Amino acid sequence: MNLRTDLQIISDWIKPSTSVLDLGCGKGELLYYLQQQHQVTGYGLEIAEENITSCIQSGVNVIQLDLDGGLADFKDNSFDYVVMAHTLQAVRHPEQLLQEMLRIGKEGIVTFPNFGHWRGRLHLFLHGSMPVTRALPNSWYNTPNIHLCTIRDFEKLCHEQGIHILQRSVVNHAHRHSLGARILPNLLGEIAIYHFCKK
């Protein structure tokens, strides 16, 4: 089975027979894969109706919920991992959600598009307008992404919030590793993937 490469990287970080809460789980691909391959249990939280149906079709437990409404109803430490792939930049209070992830789960994993990638920087420098790139394909007015950040911004936030980064992977828009992204992640990486826990 072909899993989106960023989800493949995430799944490599998740130990078998654990429990996972997937925030903004989309069509439930990650949970389906983890259930089939790693005997993982868990739930996806998702807001879009069409995605709910896809999750049901693949036998993934999905709860329709707006992440901006908070996760107060989930108990402390009730999951081994709380995952949020390509959703952090679209929520109203990313900093609170990161804290919530580590309250509910023992470890957290997030992925987000790196706004510090050179294409975006060049676009803004040359055109003076908000970049539209492969990783960020929307215009500024219709994008779901309201809290874009760079790799440097995210690590600074983690530092301020007492979040300990366990692993980091920086890849291109096709979620592939490259030497460049390894050497200069904030300039040459398009997608950032972080695995973290409480300090």
Place this chain on the structure above:
Amino acid sequence: MTNSDTPNKVLPNDSVGLVQAKSTQFDRELALDCGRNLPSFHLTYETYGKLNHDHSNAILICHALSGDHHAAGYHSIEDRKPGWWESAIGPGKPIDSNKFYIVCPNNLGSCKGSSGPNTINPESGKIYGPDFPIITVSDWVRSQAHLANYLGIDQWAAVIGGSLGGMQVLQWAIDQPDRLRHAIIIAAAPKLSTQNIAFNEVARQAIMSDPEFHNGRYYDHNVVPRRGLMLARMLGHITYLSDDAMRAKFGRELREGKLNFGFDVDFQIESYLRYQGKSFVDRFDANTYLLMTKALDYYDPASEHNNDLAQAMRSAKAKFLVISFTSDWRFSPARSEEIVHALLDEKKDVTYAEVEANHGHDAFLMPIPTYTEILTAYMQRVANEVKA
């Protein structure tokens, strides 16, 4: 069943077609939560589809407050209306009668065939009337389990219901954890809110204060408390619709195009409510309405578990699908979420969808596309599991 012997009118292809109610007598005592017993009882029910060889494809449909066993299809070719859940049950529909054996019983205490206030008390030989005991949701589950035994069904592939029917599903999952694979709870709540109970009390008072109620012995006087029952239904109807749905359907439209400066019907909504109330009187029994609303009021599975719903759900083994509707204010999405959170706390398999709909509480009976898709997808999963 087919409609091949019906030359005049053709029933829709996606209907289960002509159906007949069945009735089964249980000559055994049924102990009830109220402390009393029914010495014997009978249940009326309908079935659609075929039971497969290993009896794994059976679906139980639980009806709501004023529902009955006639969930789908037509009783005769002249029937204007099909069963109450025709939108969801039938060949190719979400609850597919080509795949499943679907059973819908009439609840005890009802007035549509099962033992209830308008049937004969075998001990006295007289009509029960107000002497019919107060029935609880757990009592219904118990009686339906006897029906399952009778039909040779050890485990339902799914138990499904909306509103009061959803409460029965929840109770099935708690009381009979091994006897259902899936629990599908639609537009329900784990207990009534104070406001819900208040509405029910107004409805009951409307019935009981009708001069023709005669303490529930109106059958002996050859009358029915029409006005009270009509008022109760009108009130209920308002709470089942949403403000938006009523506005969309009636607005402030005037029946005769002008105000009459009197207390007769001016607005279309008034005329509609009166019609709904009157037609309800012809098909429903006042004592049953009292019983059913009391069963709703009393329902609170958490009360036996330190008011902790999660604890009440601990024994459940079913996989759950919970569905709510955005404009339902009688049983709002927040009420369904109480069920979902209790299930999450207990790490049960649960899927929850909040369907965008402006029809109010009645949305669960409507063929709303998103709702239909969700139910279809889930039922396909159920079908795959039981190889239906």
